[in-house]
Amino acid sequence: MITYLLKRMFAMVPTLIGISLLTFLIVLMAPGDHVATKMGQGTGPQASEGGGNDDPARMADAIKAKKKLLGMMDELRAVAVWDGAAAVGARDWKSSDRFKTVADMEQAETLGDFAASWAQAVARAPDDSRLYVGLGDGQVLALDTASGETVLSFDPHPVGVLAVAVSPDGARLVSADGDGAVRIHDTGSGALLQSAEELGRPVKDIAFLPGGARFVTACDDGTVRVHDAATGAVTARLVGHNNYVTAVAVAPGGERLFTAGYDGEVRVWSTADWKETRRLGKVSQPINDIALSRDGALLATACDDQGVRVYGVADGSLRAELEGHYRPATAVAFHPDGRTLFSGGRDETIRTWDVTEARQTAQAPENTGRVFGLVVSGDGARLYSVGESWRKTPAWKQYWSWVSKLAVGDFGRSFTDNKPVIDKIKERVPVTLGLNVGAFLLMYLIAIPLGVQAAVKRGQLYDNVTSAIVFMLWSLPSFFLATIIIMYFSSQRNFDWFPSVGLHATNQADMSYLQWLGDWGLHLVLPMIVLTYGGFASLSRYARTSLLESIQQDYVRTARAKGLSEHVVIYKHALRNSLIAIVTLVGTLLPAMIGGSVIVEYIFSIRGMGMLAFEAILQRDYPVVMAITTASALLTLLGVLVSDILYTIVDPRITHR
Numbered sequence: 001m002i003t004y005l006l007k008r009m010f011a012m013v014p015t016l017i018g019i020s021l022l023t024f025l026i027v028l029m030a031p032g033d034h035v036a037t038k039m040g041q042g043t044g045p046q047a048s049e050g051g052g053n054d055d056p057a058r059m060a061d062a063i064k065a066k067k068k069l070l071g072m073m074d075e076l077r078a079v080a081v082w083d084g085a086a087a088v089g090a091r092d093w094k095s096s097d098r099f100k101t102v103a104d105m106e107q108a109e110t111l112g113d114f115a116a117s118w119a120q121a122v123a124r125a126p127d128d129s130r131l132y133v134g135l136g137d138g139q140v141l142a143l144d145t146a147s148g149e150t151v152l153s154f155d156p157h158p159v160g161v162l163a164v165a166v167s168p169d170g171a172r173l174v175s176a177d178g179d180g181a182v183r184i185h186d187t188g189s190g191a192l193l194q195s196a197e198e199l200g201r202p203v204k205d206i207a208f209l210p211g212g213a214r215f216v217t218a219c220d221d222g223t224v225r226v227h228d229a230a231t232g233a234v235t236a237r238l239v240g241h242n243n244y245v246t247a248v249a250v251a252p253g254g255e256r257l258f259t260a261g262y263d264g265e266v267r268v269w270s271t272a273d274w275k276e277t278r279r280l281g282k283v284s285q286p287i288n289d290i291a292l293s294r295d296g297a298l299l300a301t302a303c304d305d306q307g308v309r310v311y312g313v314a315d316g317s318l319r320a321e322l323e324g325h326y327r328p329a330t331a332v333a334f335h336p337d338g339r340t341l342f343s344g345g346r347d348e349t350i351r352t353w354d355v356t357e358a359r360q361t362a363q364a365p366e367n368t369g370r371v372f373g374l375v376v377s378g379d380g381a382r383l384y385s386v387g388e389s390w391r392k393t394p395a396w397k398q399y400w401s402w403v404s405k406l407a408v409g410d411f412g413r414s415f416t417d418n419k420p421v422i423d424k425i426k427e428r429v430p431v432t433l434g435l436n437v438g439a440f441l442l443m444y445l446i447a448i449p450l451g452v453q454a455a456v457k458r459g460q461l462y463d464n465v466t467s468a469i470v471f472m473l474w475s476l477p478s479f480f481l482a483t484i485i486i487m488y489f490s491s492q493r494n495f496d497w498f499p500s501v502g503l504h505a506t507n508q509a510d511m512s513y514l515q516w517l518g519d520w521g522l523h524l525v526l527p528m529i530v531l532t533y534g535g536f537a538s539l540s541r542y543a544r545t546s547l548l549e550s551i552q553q554d555y556v557r558t559a560r561a562k563g564l565s566e567h568v569v570i571y572k573h574a575l576r577n578s579l580i581a582i583v584t585l586v587g588t589l590l591p592a593m594i595g596g597s598v599i600v601e602y603i604f605s606i607r608g609m610g611m612l613a614f615e616a617i618l619q620r621d622y623p624v625v626m627a628i629t630t631a632s633a634l635l636t637l638l639g640v641l642v643s644d645i646l647y648t649i650v651d652p653r654i655t656h657r
Helices: 002-028 034-038 045-049 056-069 084-092 395-407 421-456 461-475 478-489 513-551 554-561 566-584 597-603 609-618 622-650
Strands: 073-075 079-083 107-111 119-124 130-135 140-144 150-153 161-166 172-177 182-186 192-195 203-208 214-219 223-228 234-239 245-250 256-261 266-270 276-280 287-292 298-303 308-312 318-322 329-334 340-345 350-354 359-363 370-376 382-388 390-392
Touching: 002 395, 002 622, 079 084, 084 340, 084 350, 084 359, 084 382, 119 370, 130 161, 130 172, 140 172, 161 214, 172 203, 214 245, 214 256, 223 245, 256 287, 298 340, 308 340, 329 370, 329 382, 340 370, 340 382, 421 461, 421 513, 421 566, 421 597, 421 609, 421 622, 461 513, 478 513, 478 597, 513 566, 513 597, 554 566, 566 622, 597 609, 609 622
Parallel strands: 119 161, 119 382, 161 203, 203 245, 245 287, 287 329
Antiparallel strands: 073 390, 079 107, 079 382, 119 130, 130 140, 140 150, 161 172, 172 182, 182 192, 203 214, 214 223, 223 234, 245 256, 256 266, 266 276, 287 298, 298 308, 298 329, 308 318, 329 340, 340 350, 350 359, 370 382
């Protein structure tokens, strides 16, 4: 027997794996974003960033954190590389599908693997051999654009790096952080050459002037500073912006400097005397980034009002107003052709635009995370993006993670209250177990004698009457019977004999033990009736049919011939041999303990496993649904095993090897 049990338990493993895989796939293919919906997001494009929540950015972060906890998403701590040539080709792309208006951008690869934090700033070497990134933890790294490997680490900042820039000859790298510290590095050795005076306010952008002898910084104190590239010393201060300055750009010839920030204006400065000469455009919200075309003819802005605008530098006219982002636009970069523009935003998208036709031509096929910076390679073949990027975890990895946790009893956390699912199940199981075990015993104690007597009195009035009654009960839906008995036996209009809500009165804490026990018994009456009545018909019919077959056997006639009483013949000899079919039903009754309790527990407001399953389905609480489904599968297998064991008890001739 022990060997048989071990074999059966071992055979359950692949079955459970198959059931868990099926459960996982059903939930995986369920429509909609389960986590986003559960956390209160709306519909439409805003759903990826938090829907109608008062703080969409925080909501989006919370959703991603939840998905990471559930193994559905991973942080992509790398630089994303996009096919710039394909994006340009999409400019002339025509869709045959009228519902699709843009082509998909193609992600070629990723560069780097930053274990500690995301990249927040990016700059490329003049020869495109390296990419320089500043990370949120203060690191400054050089990546090989061919292999993606980190080839150099520079002296780190104490806080997150917000801006990096490379000199035109590629010999020097300047980095700046959230405290306003500006550092100059040697790109050959990685050595720290010079540190400028700490400004105390974040530096958001850096740009070198032609020749590389000077660079400018954009600071949150509203000042643009001109630095000596050798010493880092400030040689000029450009004051004029209201509050912080976010972006700077230098004309190809170096004669003009463009700056933008909180005041929503692009200011143009002469690099000869550092005087403001004019302004381009005026918007009501902050400008987060600006970019010049390679020929210096066009200037693009990324604004908090979600707009991307393109101005003609010569006359300051608005050439294109590009609408598509549904959160603030944060980064822009021109393709070398001067016609294609890339933009990124807090809506976690990267988009490609044809500025001459003022239309969007391509978009990243999936959300990329909030975009902090964009850089285009010198030949336009590649677009590099940095930001708080995420990626979907492959389905097989999600399944493996879920099954691994499942093996140690970890079902994750509920979407509704963030409690461990196993704790919620432990809280509800005793209630459902108590109800169903009681109903199970009551069902067998009533139905089997009923069926036996019907078999003994076959064709008589008792057999006909009991058969009619049990089949009539069996035909009544449980919710209908529950409603009827509540109306008649738990209503002040009729017979207010039994309570119909919960398992205890509200004042149970004030009761003595006997009072509590009596109150519990009264609360059980109506739910037990609804749980058991339906089983009377099937069990009694099985008992009747099996006993009729046994009564016709030779050993029964022999027992009667020996003079044994009819009671002994029926209950000692015939009944025991007819129990095989009844014992088989045990395997189906165990899993029905959860499914059969849903209606009863809901109608009578009993907080058991049935109610938990019902609430989880309505609330799309998928961790709970998956746990209950797996538990039901396990109960089915255990039910079959219990049936096999009971066979040997009711019939010693049956052995398991």
